[in-house]
Amino acid sequence: MRAAATNTPLLEVEDLQVHFYTRAGVVQGARGVSFQVGYGETLGIVGESGSGKSVSVQAVMGLIHTPGRIEGGDIRYKGRSLLDAAGRNYVRRVRGKEISMIFQDPMTSLNPVFTVGTQITEVLRHHLGMDRAAARRRAVELLDLVEINAPTKRLKQYPHELSGGMRQRVMIAIGLACEPELLIADEPTTALDVTIQAQILELLADLQRRLRLSVILITHDLGVVAELCHRVAVMYAGRIVEVGAADTLFADPIHPYTQGLLNATPRLDAVSERMVSIDGVPPDLIDPPRGCAFSPRCAHARKGCAQRQALTPLSDGRHVCCWCAVNDHITGATPQ
Amino acid sequence: MTQSIQLETALTDRRHEWLAKLRELGRELWRDKAGLIGVVLMTALVLMALVAPWIAPHDPAEQDLTARLRPPVWYEKGTWDHVFGTDHLGRDVLSRAIHGARVSLLVGLLVVVLAGGFGVVMGLMAGYLGGRMDAFVMRWIDTQVAFPGLLLALIILAVIGPSLTTVVVVLSLNGWMVYGRMTRGAVLAVRQTPYVEAAEIVGCRWPRIIFRHILPNLTSPLLTLAILEFARIVLAEAALSFLGLGIQPPATSWGLDVAVGKNYMFMAWWLVTIPGTAIAITVLAINLVASWMRLISDPQEREKQFARHMTRRLRSKVGQRRKLSAGQEAIK
């Protein structure tokens, strides 16, 4: 991979802080989120609603609008900041072209009054300055790429004439129109049926390999991550609590929240009478706890958990944000 | 048992909540200057109408033929006795304007209540009961909307003869359709929501579902509509009175005064301008209030408004921002 050659990752997010000003108080959507995405790498960001996973990538795409505001940190794409004053022009060139995004609900992101063809060629003509005929040829290629059969026929159809899975394929085609380096997929299969989800995940994995894309996959489903991602970041209450290579993170989760999440995910290959739950509810992000945000729900919480500990690096490129678990992991004890 | 006692104390504790909500509403109104102006003007107008007999310097119907067409006070011939001058019968223009507010606001209020009440009931029945009821009400509304309203009003007034009561009745008959249509649309939307289905499954009968689960959701859009309709009614009453089919002398009305004043427009401009301005100010104030109400009754819009205010404050107060980031450092 190219990452080794340049040594700068494709995308770096550093200590990102996003606040939302609501009448109930200031909601801290992202509280110091840092992650990197390398060339040709798929990073999965897993978290529950309100964990800050979507907020983080929306900040990358410049989609934080009132009442939200980026209050701190930096986002660098190929080493250049997207947030400083000089970055504004750069951002306009990069977003939507080199970095593109697909959303959860393809019905709301497609315009119902235009045909699929119009919407794809629009992107091509706007960003790449193609003429009508060239854009049309490319649109057919793109639909072919996302494995839509009879692409020339589909170009004339309207979004409501397509099924949910087909619409998401069209969205992916639009996302790939400008040959981006980074594709951000925000819960791309959540609104779809399981058998259709399987098709779309297969397609995404295939495209990532063939086009050597970097992908950020946002999801709440650990199963989806296991399928697609090289590295995984687990978010909780506006922070990343654990990040590492997918295989090792799933085989040996260190943070108690990651462990809890894995246990709570129902598995078809294991039988148990009762589902394992994590007691309690996620904290209020208007007034988040000073220390570890998970400690009120954590079975292993100790006195020291009131003080926060930064993401601690471990040997295998893993970072964990829990001092108890890290200590136990280094000394070899399992946290029980 | 202790649980239920706890629940009951919690219920009583929460009764003061509406006070806090009112205070917050006041703060938000203070920030929205246009809304504030509207509310202040509206309150002033209503107060003026309520205490008209005590604050008006003259009886509005009192004629003084020796003091006809006196100009306002800032003219050489003007006197403080008649601040805005007098009309062709020597009646005080200011007093007539103050008393005119009574008629305008009264007609507006009565029509809004009558037309609104009837329209909402029809809309609720059409929307919730559906079927034939719906078809009947909607066709009725369509037919009435298709018929020119002013023409109908003129015919009725010409046949029955103009009076305050007829004006109110005629305008109500003409104005209920908007409420009916809007209510029906809103009912159809709210009916689909799971919590209405939940109420049905739990065994609620339809009156309870309409009044407890559906109607409360309609209050804010209906209120906004009613306020806008109020402005329209004030204008309609003025128009009818101007045409001589509304309020009859010796009663006063802004529209009537404009009608009378138009004959003297070139000699005594104030006769048209003062009541005309009163109408304009009233309609403006109502519209300002309505647009503010629309804003605060939309939770999303309200949040956005608040966030804009907060970010503006943050940007202007650099010191505070430093303090904020210093606080975050301390947390780390």
Place this chain on the structure above:
Amino acid sequence: MTPTEPTPPLVQVEDLSVYFDAGRAGFWGQERLKVHAVEGVNLEIRAGETLGLVGESGSGKSTTGRAILRRVPVSSGRIWFRGKEITHAGREEIRGLSRHMQLVFQDPYASLNPRLKIIDIVAEPLIVHGLVKNLHEAAAPVARLLARVGLPADAGARYPHAFSGGQRQRIGIARALALKPEFIVADEPVSALDVSIRAQVVNLLQDLQAEYDLAYLFIAHDLAVVRHISHRIAIMYAGKIVEIAGRDQIYDAPVHPYTEALLSAVPVPDPPVQRARRRIAYSGEAPDPLHPPVGCRFQSRCPLVSQQCREKTPPLAERQSGQWAACWNR
């Protein structure tokens, strides 16, 4: 499926079909369009039992649940509850049934009236059925219900927006329990919840079942969660039940190809295992509910499809004791 059991099942559905009117087509409107939502469904649920009903969007699983609750008109077929036929129950009779069967909703946000306090919401069934006279009398039973579903005692005084999704779902469950029903249709009660909260709600439903001998029709869109709560599972596809069997039979020895596809579609949160799994991602889409094909509904996506599947609808036939499937080629 055999009505000659010694004790009648709590709920029995025989050959249930539900068609929705979808307007007319053709230039003169000569063709009446019908959405074939549910067609020829047979099932029974015993007291204290959970039947998992699994299907994807448009499979008719929700409509089946609502037909049993008599919320949608039945086009043909019969429904019995506690041995009594309720297929043609009138408005007041359905109202009376609400004391015995209730619904738990999918969306914990939209299913609670945002303008009512929790006590008003949970007390409503008691009040409309005349079990209590006023809110004051309802305070004690409501507090008991709220405590039973694991909510703090002062929850009743607050409004829905003060609660998280999981807590709201508990409120919805408390409302459904208020009338002490014997049967609850749970329409995807945890699909909208976060993973860590899901298990709390499923476990609560299980505990309540044991405590009150409740029967559930537990509707779900995949096979992941139903395994933990169901005794038997029915799989629906395009308005028809394609397989119905005991829980372990479904997971260990599925018969219908669609059941297999559903099973393989749920990803396992373990990368090496997931990579090694054989994925059966059948291409193709569900049939148009306005014009379902002749024969088996799964024919457009089925790898085993044969001529027979395109001509005749496969009957739901017993394969092993208690395992029924509708497929010609298995």
